[in-house]
Amino acid sequence: MSNVPWWGLPLIAALFALAGAAAVQFMSARNDHLLSRRRRTKRWYEERKTAYVALLAVFERDFFRLRAAFDAGEKPVPALVYMDEVGPALMQVRLLASGPVRSAALAVHVLLQKLHGEMNPAAVIGVQPEIHFRELLTQVPLVMQQFEASIREELGIETAPPVSPNGRVRSITAPGWTRRDRAGSDS
Template identity: 55%
Template structure:
């Protein structure tokens, strides 16, 4: 007869079952935390990306409206129209953006606000329309700085990621690609 008590084996089984259940709960909690963190990161990127795209599009529309008015000889759009259209997108970006992006956004905004101003004061001897065109010519340059700041914040690269290294022929888990057989010449 063995010296192990009759209740020893069930006790060991219960201990290991509780240990296994505890580890399962621990791994589930870790997985939930990792998924929540990934979701927060994705939301962070998508909120900022959407806000930046909306504001950049609004800046482009405003500049295009000014160019169209200047080219067609129509009166300049009212400044309150620019502020009403750009204000919501601008506030959203100001709340979400980092310092460099916010500074670049404000540079573009102030330049467009100055162009939309009812009385642009040109230097002496320069036509008002020419001064507006010149300031409007600076908008794309300032917007380039904004785009560069956005790319840096969102870590957007201009080049695609490098290709995956090829595996040695005998070690691949992928099925070999089938090449069409070349016709035999007779």
């Protein structure tokens, strides 16, 4: 006969059941926390991406409109029309963006705002307003590139294609094969 009392076996079974239930609760809470964090991260990324794309679209549309008006010899639309278009998108970026992205967005905005304002001949000594306007207009794509670069940096968008573990660039058309591999295998 064993020296284990009659209540020992049910007590050990109850302790293991409680330990199992506690482990299940812990794992469930951990999974819920990870899922919640993943959803918040995805929402953070999507909110910013949507706001940045909307503002870039407004900037691009306005830049095209300014360039077309300049090429046609017409006056650009008034600054208030531009402010009505850019206002909501710019406010959303100002609320959501980090410092570098916000600064880059405001740099593009200030430049476009100058282009919508009256080109005062006395503002730049020795420069005709048309030449000054054209010079400012050519600066817009450069400032927008800086804005795009700061967006890529904040969102972690890589411009280089992904590299496979063996060091080759993966092709989109044939998984695991690059154009070099296919050209090499044909010869």
